[in-house]
Amino acid sequence: xxxxxxxxxxxxxxxxxxxxxxxxxxxxxxxxxxxxxxxxxxxxxxxxxxxxxxxxxxxxxxxxxxxxxxxxxxxxxxxxxxxxxxxxxxxxxxxxxxxxxxxxxxxxxxxxxx
Amino acid sequence: xxxxxxxxxxxxxxxxxxxxxxxxxxxxxxxxxxxxxxxxxxxxxxxxxxxxxxxxxxxxxxxxxxxxxxxxxxxxxxxxxxxxxxxxxxxxxxxxxxxxxxxxxxxxxxxxxxx
Numbered sequence: 108x109x110x111x112x113x114x115x116x117x118x119x120x121x122x123x124x125x126x127x128x129x130x131x132x133x134x135x136x137x138x139x140x141x142x143x144x145x146x147x148x149x150x151x152x153x154x155x156x157x158x159x160x161x162x163x164x165x166x167x168x169x170x171x172x173x174x175x176x177x178x179x180x181x182x183x184x185x186x187x188x189x190x191x192x193x194x195x196x197x198x199x200x201x202x203x204x205x206x207x208x209x210x211x212x213x214x215x216x217x218x219x220x221x
Numbered sequence: 222x223x224x225x226x227x228x229x230x231x232x233x234x235x236x237x238x239x240x241x242x243x244x245x246x247x248x249x250x251x252x253x254x255x256x257x258x259x260x261x262x263x264x265x266x267x268x269x270x271x272x273x274x275x276x277x278x279x280x281x282x283x284x285x286x287x288x289x290x291x292x293x294x295x296x297x298x299x300x301x302x303x304x305x306x307x308x309x310x311x312x313x314x315x316x317x318x319x320x321x322x323x324x325x326x327x328x329x330x331x332x333x334x335x336x
Binding site: 111138140147148149150152155157165197199201203208209210211212213214215 | 230253255257263264265266267270272311315322323324326327328329
């Protein structure tokens with residue numbers, strides 16, 4: 108059982124380039140989330156999804172896009188990368204029923220934009 | 222507005238000493254509370270959670286936390302710290318209004334352990 112997987116682990120982008128961060132979960136969770144983590148700033152929610160075909164903005168969505176075509180996958184797209192997007196990105200998922208609100212996290216993608 | 226405060230940005234303890242990490246929340250309804258740990262270069266792992274019932278909850282790695290409604294607190298404790306406990310610790314509260322199940326996160330407490 109792999110849980111939540113993210114690729115790539117590390118990436119360096121030049122300003123203006125684009126890329127997609129991949130996230131896959133094998134726990135049949137309906138809810139999925141993208142966070143960014145900056146030193147001393149905790150976790151900021153970028154986008155989330157409550158099921159295939161349904162996505163919504165979090166606290167810091169500007170500069171990012173998401174899609175959710177399947178239950179398993181929730182890719183995050185960066186268009187026109189900027190230095191302010193240098194961060195560690197985490198994908199997470201959770202159950203959609205009962206009291207199981209806890210989120211399960213992937214290992215993260217460390218992105219540097221120069 | 223809902224919020225989570227972790228008053229201590231950084232804590233250093235000696236190996237074998239006891240540990241208490243503080244977490245205060247602001248939330249009008251019954252809170253669902255969590256503690257996560259993040260080891261260097263890793264993702265976040267759930268340590269323990271509180272939904273209802275016994276206010277003292279046990280978690281993994283020998284951690285426990287106590288929910289105190291009167292103080293709006295959910296402090297994390299461990300009686301004897303090991304060097305491997307050095308990590309970042311995050312407290313979170315669930316927004317159980319609606320169906321988005323978002324978590325509100327504290328900014329974290331960085332724990333260093335002296336040998």
